[in-house]
Amino acid sequence: MNCINHPFEAAVSQCQHCGKGLCIECTSRFSKPICPECFSASRKKQKRAVVIEILLTLLIGLPVGIILGLLVNDSFKTPDNLWESHFFLMYMGLGLVAGWKTLTRITPQVFLFLPILGWVFYFLIKAIMSLFVGLVAFPIRTIRNMVLLFK
Numbered sequence: 001m002n003c004i005n006h007p008f009e010a011a012v013s014q015c016q017h018c019g020k021g022l023c024i025e026c027t028s029r030f031s032k033p034i035c036p037e038c039f040s041a042s043r044k045k046q047k048r049a050v051v052i053e054i055l056l057t058l059l060i061g062l063p064v065g066i067i068l069g070l071l072v073n074d075s076f077k078t079p080d081n082l083w084e085s086h087f088f089l090m091y092m093g094l095g096l097v098a099g100w101k102t103l104t105r106i107t108p109q110v111f112l113f114l115p116i117l118g119w120v121f122y123f124l125i126k127a128i129m130s131l132f133v134g135l136v137a138f139p140i141r142t143i144r145n146m147v148l149l150f151k
Contacts, residue, residue, distance in 0.1 A: 004035055017042070050145045057097045061134075065093020095134020096127070102137040103130055 003009040003023035011021025017038040027033045034042070068089040103126055 046148055050149045053097065053101070053141070053145060054149075057094055057138075061094040061096045062090070063093070064096050065090035068093050091138070092131050092135060095138035096130050097134070098137040098141040099130030099132065099134030100126065101141070102133050 001011040001014075001021040003011050003026055004015075004020040005026050006023050009023035009025070012024050013022050013027045013033040014020065015022060015035040015038055016033055018035060020035050022033050022035060026035070029036075030039055069086045072085060072089060107126075
């Protein structure tokens with residue numbers, strides 16, 4: 001088998017996605033043996049996932065942050081900390097999607113056997129924990145997504 005990009009070079013590996021032959025030069029082009037067509041397809045898929053996460057953050061996290069800001073008892077709001085509390089709650093709401101995705105990655109699949117009430121309880125706990133995990137995960141995922149989007 002010969003290289004798909006260099007027809008006169010012998011293939012030393014195959015693309016991990018489509019199985020096309022790759023020579024030494026093409027094999028070492030990326031971190032794993034993958035042809036340029038599959039690489040561009042995976043980049044498009046990755047960018048689409050980043051855009052979807054940004055849209056979910058804005059469409060779900062922003063309203064949640066606004067609702068949290070409206071639900072906070074007025075006794076906690078003073079003229080000195082009104083903007084700070086709203087900003088923090090907005091930030092907390094924006095972190096909901098990042099926290100949910102982070103918890104999904106680290107949660108084991110042991111909850112598959114739960115009854116309906118168990119699932120409701122599980123998702124309620126996960127949503128509350130996502131607000132707090134999102135405080136840390138939101139800036140990390142946002143920076144990562146911006147790097148992936150503009151790379």
